[in-house]
Structures are given as C-alpha cells and as structure tokens.
Amino acid sequence: MEILVCIKQVPDTKNVEVDENGNLIRDGVDSIMNPYDLYALETALQLKEEHGGTVTVITMGPPQAKEVIREAYMMGADKGYILSDIKFAGADVLATSYTLAQGLEVIGLKNGYDLIICGMESTDGDTAQVGPSIAETLGIPHVAYVSSIEESTVEKIVVEKDMGDTIEVVEFSYPGLITVTKHVSQPRLPSYKLKLETEDKEIKTLTFDDLADDDETNFGLKGSPTQVERVFPPEDDIEQVVWDGSGEELADKMYNELKELKII
Amino acid sequence: MSNYSIDYVNCNLCGKCMDACPFDAIEIVDEKVEMNAACKACGICVDECQKGVIEPIKDEREVVNKDEWQDVLVFAEQLEGEIHPVTYELMGKGRELANKIDQELHVVLLGHNITDQTDEIIAHGADKVYVYDQEELHHFNVELYATAIEDCVNRTQPAIILVGATSIGRSLAPRVATRFRTGLTADCTVLDVRENTDLVQTRPAFGGNIMATILTTRNRPQMATMRYKVMEPAKRVEDPTGEVVEFSVAEEKLKTRANIIDITKKPEVESIEDANIIVAVGRGLREEKDLEMARELADLLGGKIGTTRPLIEKGWTDHQQQIGLSGRSVRPELIITLGISGAVQFVAGMQNSENIFAINNDPEANIFDVAHYGIVGDLYEVVPQLIEKIKNGEEIFKEQVAAAK
Numbered sequence: 001m002e003i004l005v006c007i008k009q010v011p012d013t014k015n016v017e018v019d020e021n022g023n024l025i026r027d028g029v030d031s032i033m034n035p036y037d038l039y040a041l042e043t044a045l046q047l048k049e050e051h052g053g054t055v056t057v058i059t060m061g062p063p064q065a066k067e068v069i070r071e072a073y074m075m076g077a078d079k080g081y082i083l084s085d086i087k088f089a090g091a092d093v094l095a096t097s098y099t100l101a102q103g104l105e106v107i108g109l110k111n112g113y114d115l116i117i118c119g120m121e122s123t124d125g126d127t128a129q130v131g132p133s134i135a136e137t138l139g140i141p142h143v144a145y146v147s148s149i150e151e152s153t154v155e156k157i158v159v160e161k162d163m164g165d166t167i168e169v170v171e172f173s174y175p176g177l178i179t180v181t182k183h184v185s186q187p188r189l190p191s192y193k194l195k196l197e198t199e200d201k202e203i204k205t206l207t208f209d210d211l212a213d214d215d216e217t218n219f220g221l222k223g224s225p226t227q228v229e230r231v232f233p234p235e236d237d238i239e240q241v242v243w244d245g246s247g248e249e250l251a252d253k254m255y256n257e258l259k260e261l262k263i264i
Numbered sequence: 265m266s267n268y269s270i271d272y273v274n275c276n277l278c279g280k281c282m283d284a285c286p287f288d289a290i291e292i293v294d295e296k297v298e299m300n301a302a303c304k305a306c307g308i309c310v311d312e313c314q315k316g317v318i319e320p321i322k323d324e325r326e327v328v329n330k331d332e333w334q335d336v337l338v339f340a341e342q343l344e345g346e347i348h349p350v351t352y353e354l355m356g357k358g359r360e361l362a363n364k365i366d367q368e369l370h371v372v373l374l375g376h377n378i379t380d381q382t383d384e385i386i387a388h389g390a391d392k393v394y395v396y397d398q399e400e401l402h403h404f405n406v407e408l409y410a411t412a413i414e415d416c417v418n419r420t421q422p423a424i425i426l427v428g429a430t431s432i433g434r435s436l437a438p439r440v441a442t443r444f445r446t447g448l449t450a451d452c453t454v455l456d457v458r459e460n461t462d463l464v465q466t467r468p469a470f471g472g473n474i475m476a477t478i479l480t481t482r483n484r485p486q487m488a489t490m491r492y493k494v495m496e497p498a499k500r501v502e503d504p505t506g507e508v509v510e511f512s513v514a515e516e517k518l519k520t521r522a523n524i525i526d527i528t529k530k531p532e533v534e535s536i537e538d539a540n541i542i543v544a545v546g547r548g549l550r551e552e553k554d555l556e557m558a559r560e561l562a563d564l565l566g567g568k569i570g571t572t573r574p575l576i577e578k579g580w581t582d583h584q585q586q587i588g589l590s591g592r593s594v595r596p597e598l599i600i601t602l603g604i605s606g607a608v609q610f611v612a613g614m615q616n617s618e619n620i621f622a623i624n625n626d627p628e629a630n631i632f633d634v635a636h637y638g639i640v641g642d643l644y645e646v647v648p649q650l651i652e653k654i655k656n657g658e659e660i661f662k663e664q665v666a667a668a669k
C-alpha cells in the first residue's frame with residue numbers, strides 16, 4: 001500500500017505570547033509537528049504494518065520544516081519530501097492545498113498512491129480545510145474527522161467518522177483521502193534506534209521547477225484568493241464590576257445580582 | 265520571487281522587521297534583508313519598518329466583474345430532515361449583510377423529502393429558498409453535496425456564501441471553494457461587508473492569541489464558515505414573503521466512490537451549546553469530588569456544567585463539555601466560572617455570553633478582562649454560601665407563596 005501523509009510544522013502554541021502591539025513574541029517558541037499529524041502518521045504506519053507498502057511524508061514550508069520529517073523518520077516513515085520555494089510563500093488554504101496536491105502527484109508518479117492522510121486541523125490558525133481541498137484538487141473522495149479505521153484491505157477502507165450527533169461509517173475504494181481526529185490511534189514515541197539509523201537519510205526537496213504546473217500565478221500569494229488585511233490583538237470593550245471581600249459578602253452580592261437579573 | 269520589494273539602498277539593516285515578523289520569515293542574507301518561504305504576506309513588516317523601505321509588490325491579477333455576483337447564500341444544514349440551528353444564525357448574519365449592500369438573502373437546502381422545512385426558513389426571513397429534493401442527497405455525502413452546491417452557485421451567482429463551521433460545513437465548504445478556486449475563511453467570528461460587496465472576515469489566529477481580518481477581493485463567490493453560537497439567530501418576520509425555488513442536478517452527476525454504509529445516533533449527551541445557564545469549572549477545583557458542589561449550583565440555577573481543557577485531561581469531565589477554541593462555543597444568558605484563569609483559548613469559546621460571573625482568588629487572572637462581574641475570592645468560600653442563599657431564598661419564596669394562599 002502506498003500511503004502519503006501530510007505533516008506540518010507549527011509553533012508550539014502552548015507557549016505563544018503576544019506583546020502589547022499584538023505581535024507574536026517568537027523568541028523561545030519551539031516548533032513542533034502539528035499534534036493531529038502525529039495521529040495521521042501513526043494511522044499510516046499501522047496500515048503499512050498490516051498490508052505492507054510505503055509511508056511517505058510530505059510537508060510544505062521553509063527549509064527548517066525539515067525537522068518534522070526527521071521526526072517522522074524517527075517514528076518509522078520510509079520517505080520524506082519538503083516542498084519549499086520562495087514562490088510558495090504567502091499561500092492561503094487554496095494555494096497550500098494546490099501546492100501540496102502538485103507535490104503529491106510528483107511523489108505518486110512512480111507507484112501511484114492509495115491513501116492520503118492528513119490531520120483533522122492544524123493548531124496555528126487554519127482550520128481543517130487543507131485536507132478536503134487537496135482531495136478536491138486531486139478529484140478523489142475524502143472523509144473528514146475519521147475517528148476509527150473499521151476495516152482495511154489493499155483495495156478499500158471502511159472508516160468511522162464523528163459527525164457530532166451521529167457516527168457514520170463510510171467505505172471507499174482507493175485512491176482517497178482521510179483526515180483523522182485524536183481518537184483514531186495512539187501515536188508511538190520517536191525511537192532512538194530509528195533516530196540513529198535515519199540520521200543521514202535523505203529528505204528530498206521539491207521546488208516550483210519540480211512540479212507539473214509551470215504557471216507561477218497558481219502558487220504562493222499570487223495563487224491565494226484570500227489576503228490578510230490586518231492582524232490585531234483581541235479587543236475588549238465591556239462594562240465590568242469587580243468585587244472583593246469575605247466569602248459571605250461576595251456570595252451576598254452575587255445572590256442579589258442574580259436576583260436582579262431575574263435568574264433566580 | 266518575494267511578495268515585497270525592498271529598497272536596499274535606504275535599508276539600514278536595523279532588524280525591526282525581523283523581530284516583528286510573526287512567522288520568522290525574514291532573514292539577512294549577504295547583508296540584505298530577504299523574505300523566505302515562511303512569509304505569509306501579512307504586512308506587519310511594512311508597518312514596522314521605520315524607514316519605509318519595504319513595499320508590497322503590486323498585485324496585478326484579474327478581478328472578476330463583481331456586479332455579476334449578487335446576494336447572500338446560506339447553506340441550510342439538515343440532518344434527517346431537521347434543520348441545524350446554526351442555519352438560523354447564518355441567516356441572521358446573512359440578512360444583516362444583505363441589507364447593507366441592498367441585496368437579497370437566499371438559502372439553499374439539500375436533502376430528500378424536505379420540502380416541509382422551507383416554511384420555517386421563509387418564516388425567518390429568507391427571500392428565496394433553493395431546494396434540491398433528491399434521493400441521492402438524503403444523507404450528507406460530501407462530493408454529492410458539493411456538486412449540488414456547485415449547481416446552485418452556477419445558476420444563482422451569489423456574492424457571498426455562508427456555511428456553518430460544523431463537521432458537515434467544514435468538510436463541504438473547502439471542497440466547494442476549491443471547485444470555484446475561490447477564497448474561504450474558516451471560523452469567522454465577525455463579518456461585515458463593504459459597499460463593493462467585499463466581505464470583511466475576522467477570525468482568531470494562532471490559537472486565539474491574535475485576530476486577523478481577511479478579504480477575498482478578486483474572486484467570487486466569497487465563502488466563510490461561522491461557528492455555532494457565535495452570532496444572533498435570525499428573528500421571525502411578520503409577513504414572510506420568500507419563495508421556494510425547486511432545482512435539481514442530473515442524476516449522472518451525483519456519483520462517488522464513497523458510500524455511507526451505516527449511521528448511528530450517538531447516545532444523547534448534555535449539549536452545553538444549547539444550555540441557557542452554565543457553571544464552568546477549571547483547575548481551581550482541588551479534587552474531583554468538588555465537582556459535586558459545582559453541580560449543585562448548576563442544578564439550583566437550572567444550568568449545565570462546562571469545563572476547561574485541563575479537567576478533561578485529568579478525566580474529571582467529558583469532551584462534550586469543553587468550552588473553547590478546541591471545544592464548543594457557547595453564548596448562554598449566564599455563565600459562572602469557578603477557578604478558571606481565562607486563557608485565550610477558553611475565552612474564545614465563551615466571550616459572547618450575556619452575563620459572565622467569574623470567581624477566582626487571583627485578582628490578576630485574565631478571566632477578569634472578560635467578566636462582567638469579577639468576584640475576587642476563594643470559590644470554596646463563596647460557592648457554598650451562595651448555594652445556601654439560593655436554597656434559603658427558595659424556602660422563603662415557598663413560604664410567601666403558601667402565606668399568600
């Protein structure tokens with residue numbers, strides 16, 4: 001089975017801080033693999049263990065995004081590609097998905113691909129659109145929010161997806177794409193043995209020139225229909241009262257106010 | 265090629281742009297400032313540069329004829345023939361936008377045997393409801409739904425399409441946007457529109473730490489998803505005048521390799537999204553058994569329990585109850601937070617609530633920035649006494665009622 005996994009490097013948002021101008025304080029912020037992509041990779045590795053084949057990871061980003069491919073190698077990925085070119089800079093969801101789709105087609109040229117797996121969303125802002133958009137670009141089916149793999153063969157897969165109020169079971173024959181939630185698997189830890197073994201393993205770089213489409217206006221800022229006009233800190237303009245005092249006094253004030261609001 | 269041109273002669277390499285760049289996308293290479301592939305063209309460096317040497321490269325892409333794209337189209341989400349309430353929220357916002365540009369509010373409804381649902385939609389003020397009543401569309405199948413929406417867009421050429429940021433909407437909207445190679449902004453919290461019909465979309469970015477305003481100025485339709493419980497639902501109108509328009513897509517176009525083979529309803533869990541009163545608990549609770557106290561308060565007020573993420577990680581509370589960026593958005597009439605610090609990710613999910621009471625013993629806690637009533641104190645002292653007072657109040661009330669009889 002040929003499985004392709006899209007992984008993204010994101011800032012470790014647990015530690016993100018903003019200064020008084022709303023700018024991100026970058027110093028000391030680590031980059032990590034998008035947490036959901038660990039689940040995507042684990043799902044791919046388990047399918048490979050069951051059916052054989054290759055797990056290839058791909059990321060689009062600046063050269064330092066290679067770090068996430070190294071991490072994927074330590075977990076057991078077979079091959080890794082990075083899509084990196086200044087022509088890809090400024091890409092929104094559409095341009096990102098298009099570029100990834102172009103990259104995926106290059107990777108699939110030799111052996112084709114059966115399944116593409118993405119995380120359900122990335123933690124640094126864009127939410128859950130890249131996976132479905134890649135599927136549309138490639139003209140293949142997708143199932144988003146997959147919470148479990150029910151059954152798989154080398155020809156087709158049956159997955160469960162979480163729709164909020166219902167659970168649906170969907171089946172499709174390859175090629176297709178799924179995006180996975182955290183329920184789908186428990187990611188393994190990177191292995192020290194694999195770390196040593198893959199230290200010098202090649203990471204292939206794909207640039208604009210390697211892709212089939214040679215129209216620059218489909219990539220980066222030029223290929224992005226949306227533009228960020230402005231970023232600013234969240235504002236607050238609400239009327240507020242603050243109380244302090246003994247527990248008794250505070251409970252009293254709350255009680256009276258809740259009465260005033262006709263809640264009790 | 266980069267997205268900016270830099271006047272190297274006047275650049276003094278002060279590095280301010282590098283420090284300001286949220287994406288780490290600016291480097292000095294061979295004594296020249298250079299943008300790398302991480303650049304998102306946000307423009308922060310342009311504003312930051314004291315010498316004014318960074319300039320966006322003029323964008324000379326074609327712009328569609330915006331006059332050919334008119335009206336606001338809302339995707340009506342339904343499951344088993346029941347309209348999801350987010351639909352009415354989209355209509356509330358859609359109506360406001362449509363009025364502002366003097367255009368109409370339209371709704372598209374897909375499904376099977378669903379025509380009886382159109383009355384409610386029209387009662388909420390839609391000018392037109394486009395209905396695709398086809399067997400293939402009975403269940404949500406993303407490719408088939410995308411094809412039906414594509415058909416509707418081709419026929420009606422809307423300027424703006426609004427979709428709920430639900431599991432269905434988030435799967436469908438990107439497929440449709442990609443099909444039209446147009447812009448889609450996810451999870452918008454504020455929407456406005458300019459005279460030229462450009463949709464001004466604002467959404468939290470970086471896990472809620474900053475807000476971004478995003479436009480799609482060259483392409484139509486413009487697409488946005490909006491979370492449930494973020495905006496006011498449309499009100500019922502006095503004399504609804506909307507009309508129903510029936511469309512259909514040719515059967516041979518409704519083909520896919522993906523088949524739904526089973527649908528089961530999840531066991532009914534308490535949905536905090538629909539709760540009118542919420543008592544939200546955070547890490548200020550010392551022990552799991554202290555949840556009882558919160559539950560008692562919630563019961564007395566007729567409300568439900570919500571939670572921050574750490575308590576779920578501890579296994580004390582359930583995922584369905586999580587409020588926040590990676591949980592649910594809520595906008596109840598009353599929310600009382602107990603021992604919650606007010607991290608941006610939590611606040612993002614509850615700041616639209618009508619009355620926010622926050623109990624926290626740290627006067628510096630961020631939750632006090634959004635609380636309407638800040639109660640600086642120990643929850644273990646305040647809550648039990650509040651519970652007593654409410655109980656006594658009820659007793660007194662009952663006695664009064666008894667006396668009146």
Ligand SMILES: Cc1cc2nc3c(=O)[nH]c(=O)nc-3n(C[C@H](O)[C@H](O)[C@H](O)COP(=O)(O)OP(=O)(O)OC[C@H]3O[C@@H](n4cnc5c(N)ncnc54)[C@H](O)[C@@H]3O)c2cc1C
Nearest residue numbers: 546547548572573588589590591603604605609624625643
């Ligand atoms: C990408 C991302 C997404 C996230 N999404 C969410 C989300 O959707 N929802 C969410 O909740 N979190 C989310 N988080 C986590 C979030 O950043 C915070 O860690 C979390 O909200 C903090 O929860 P808390 O307020 O319960 O705990 P803490 O931050 O530990 O706050 C506990 C508070 O209780 C107060 N306290 C302690 N004892 C008492 C007492 N006796 N009486 C009164 N007050 C007391 C303390 O002063 C403190 O302010 C997310 C994080 C990331 C990185």
Ligand SMILES: Nc1ncnc2c1ncn2[C@@H]1O[C@H](COP(=O)(O)O)[C@@H](O)[C@H]1O
Nearest residue numbers: 006060118119121122126127128129130
């Ligand atoms: N730059 C990228 N490189 C590789 N994969 C990506 C990239 N951006 C998004 N993805 C994939 O798309 C998923 C959803 O991302 P998003 O739409 O940004 O929330 C992620 O979990 C990744 O699998």
